[in-house]
Amino acid sequence: MLNFFPGPSKIYPEVRTYLTDAYDEGIMDAPHRGEQFVQLSRAVVGSLKRRLNIPQDYSIFFTSSATECWEILIQSLTKKKSFHIYNGSFGEKWYEYAKKMRPEASGVRFDINEAIQVEGLNISSDTELICLIQNETSNGTQVTATTILNLHNRFRDTLTAVDATSSMAGLNLKYIKADIWFASVQKCFGLPPGLGILICSPRAIFRAKQINERNHYNSLVSLYEKMLNYQTVHTPNTLNIYLLKRMLEDRPFIKQLDIELTDRANELYEFFGQFTDFKLLIENEEVRSKTVVVLEANERLVEDIKKRALHHNIRLGNGYGPWQRNTFRIANFPAIGNEEYEELKRFFLHYYV
Ligand SMILES: *Cc1c(COP(=O)(O)O)cnc(C)c1O
Numbered sequence: 026m027l028n029f030f031p032g033p034s035k036i037y038p039e040v041r042t043y044l045t046d047a048y049d050e051g052i053m054d055a056p057h058r059g060e061q062f063v064q065l066s067r068a069v070v071g072s073l074k075r076r077l078n079i080p081q082d083y084s085i086f087f088t089s090s091a092t093e094c095w096e097i098l099i100q101s102l103t104k105k106k107s108f109h110i111y112n113g114s115f116g117e118k119w120y121e122y123a124k125k126m127r128p129e130a131s132g133v134r135f136d137i138n139e140a141i142q143v144e145g146l147n148i149s150s151d152t153e154l155i156c157l158i159q160n161e162t163s164n165g166t167q168v169t170a171t172t173i174l175n176l177h178n179r180f181r182d183t184l185t186a187v188d189a190t191s192s193m194a195g196l197n198l199k200y201i202k203a204d205i206w207f208a209s210v211q212k213c214f215g216l217p218p219g220l221g222i223l224i225c226s227p228r229a230i231f232r233a234k235q236i237n238e239r240n241h242y243n244s245l246v247s248l249y250e251k252m253l254n255y256q257t258v259h260t261p262n263t264l265n266i267y268l269l270k271r272m273l274e275d276r277p278f279i280k281q282l283d284i285e286l287t288d289r290a291n292e293l294y295e296f297f298g299q300f301t302d303f304k305l306l307i308e309n310e311e312v313r314s315k316t317v318v319v320l321e322a323n324e325r326l327v328e329d330i331k332k333r334a335l336h337h338n339i340r341l342g343n344g345y346g347p348w349q350r351n352t353f354r355i356a357n358f359p360a361i362g363n364e365e366y367e368e369l370k371r372f373f374l375h376y377y378v
Contacts (some may be wrong), residue, residue: 027365030342031162031191031317031356033211033218040216043271044264052267057260066255069266072273073222077193078280079200084230086248087261088221091190093243094207095119098154098186099126101238101245102205102229106130107154108183110146112137114163114346115188119156132156137164138309143175148183153232155185160192162212163345165319165354166312167192170199177202184229193222195316195359197283204229210265213316215360216272220265223248282359289366290315290357296370302326306352318355319348327353330376337372 028035047053055061070085079085088094099107099122109120109132123130131149135141141157148155155176160167168187177185186205189198193206195213200206204226211218225233225245233245241247247258276282294313297305303322307313322330327344331353334341342354355369 027339027361027368029355029361029365029369030340031212031354031358032209034356034358035215035360036217037215037272037360039272039275040268043268046271047264047267050267053264055263057263058256062263063255065263065267065270066257069270069273070255072270076273076276076278077200078197078278079224080226082227083200084225084227084249084252086223086225086245086252087257087266088207088223088243088248089219089262090221091188091207091209092221094221094223095122095188096126097223097241097243097245097248098156098205098207099123099130100241101233101236102184102186103127103130103153104236106152107156108132108148108152110135110141110155110157111161112164112166113158113161115161115190116156116158117346119158119188123156137166137307138312140309140312141168141172141176143172143179146176146179148180150182152180152183155180155183157185157187159187159189159198159206160196160314160316162191162317162354164348164352165307165314165317167314167316169311170202173199174202184232191314191356192316194279195282195286195357197279200224210269212356213358214269214272215358216265216268220262220269225249276359286357286359287315289363290318293318293355293357293366297373300373303330306348316357317342318357319344319352320355321348321352324350327351333376334372339369339372 106129107123112135120132185203187203190208191212193208206224210216210220238244303320306319306321331341344352
C-alpha cells in the first residue's frame with residue numbers, strides 16, 4: 026500500500042530493522058532513570074540539533090504529542106493571555122484550548138490565500154505568547170520564514186510559539202526566529218505516533234522560570250529541571266526516542282532534505298495544476314505548503330478518487346475540518362520515495378486526464 030496520508034504517515038522502511046535492534050539492545054525495558062536511557066536521550070538531543078540546525082543554546086524536551094505541547098505552552102508561559110493567528114483547523118483547535126485555560130486569550134483568523142499581514146496585527150501589550158502554525162495540515166498552507174521574522178521584529182518583547190508538526194524534519198526551519206517550536210514524529214519524521222518534540226529558546230526558559238508554574242506533571246519548568254539530566258518527568262516513549270535516534274543518524278542533513286522536498290513540491294503542484302475536474306485548494310503560490318498538497322473537487326468526485334485510489338493500493342489523505350468532504354490531501358514527506366510519487370501520477374493520468 027502506498028500511503029500519502031499526512032499523518033500518521035508512511036514510516037521509513039528502516040524502522041523494521043531499528044525495531045529489532047531496539048529489542049536486541051534491551052532499550053525497550055531499560056529504566057528511564059538509568060544510564061542507558063540517559064545516554065540515548067543525550068545522543069538524540071545532539072542529533073536533533075546537528076541534523077535539524079537547531080541552535081545549540083535551545084532546549085529540547087520529549088512530550089507525548091503536539092497537542093500536549095499546545096497545553097504545556099499555555100499553562101506554563103501565559104498567566105493571562107495568548108494571541109492566536111490562524112487560518113485552519115489545527116490553529117483554531119489550539120486557540121479553543123487556550124480559551125478554556127485562559128479565557129482572555131484572543132486571536133485572529135486570516136484568509137487561506139493570503140499571508141499573515143504582520144503590519145495590520147493588533148496585539149495588546151499584555152499578550153504573553155503569540156501562537157501560530159507554520160504548516161497548517163488541514164488546508165495545505167504555510168507561513169514563510171520571512172513572515173515569522175517580521176512577527177518577531179514587530180513584537181520583540183512577546184514570545185512566539187510555532188507549531189511545526191507537519192514540517193519539522195522535512196524543511197530547514199529557521200529556529201532562531203521564534204522562541205518555541207514543536208512537532209509530533211508521525212509526520213515528516215517518518216516514525217510511528219506517540220512522541221512530541223518541544224524546542225525552547227533560552228528566553229522561553231527564562232520566562233518559564235519567572236512564571237514558575239508547577240501545577241501539571243509536564244509543566245515546562247519540571248520538564249526543564251528533569252532534562253538537565255536528559256530525563257523526563259513521566260516514563261517516556263523510549264522506543265520512539267530510540268527510533269528517532271536511528272532515523273536521524275541515517276538521514277541526510279536538513280538542508281539537503283529541504284531542497285529535495287521543495288523540488289518535489291513544485292513538481293506536484295505543476296502536475297496537479299493541469300487537471301480540470303479538481304483544482305489546487307490554495308491558489309496563492311506564496312502560501313502553499315511544501316509538505317501537504319490539498320486538492321479540491323465536488324464531494325462525489327473526492328469520494329470516487331479516494332475509492333479508486335484504494336483499489337490501486339494508494340491511500341490518499343482525507344480532507345480535514347471544514348475541508349473534510351470537498352478535498353483530499355497528499356503528503357510530501359521525506360519517508361515517501363520519488364518512485365511512489367511517479368506511481369501516484371500514473372494513477373491520476375490514467376484515470377483523470
Ligand atoms: C497532526 C498535527 C497536530 C496534532 O498532532 P498529535 O500528535 O495528534 O498531537 C497538531 N498540529 C498540527 C499542525 C498537526 O499537523
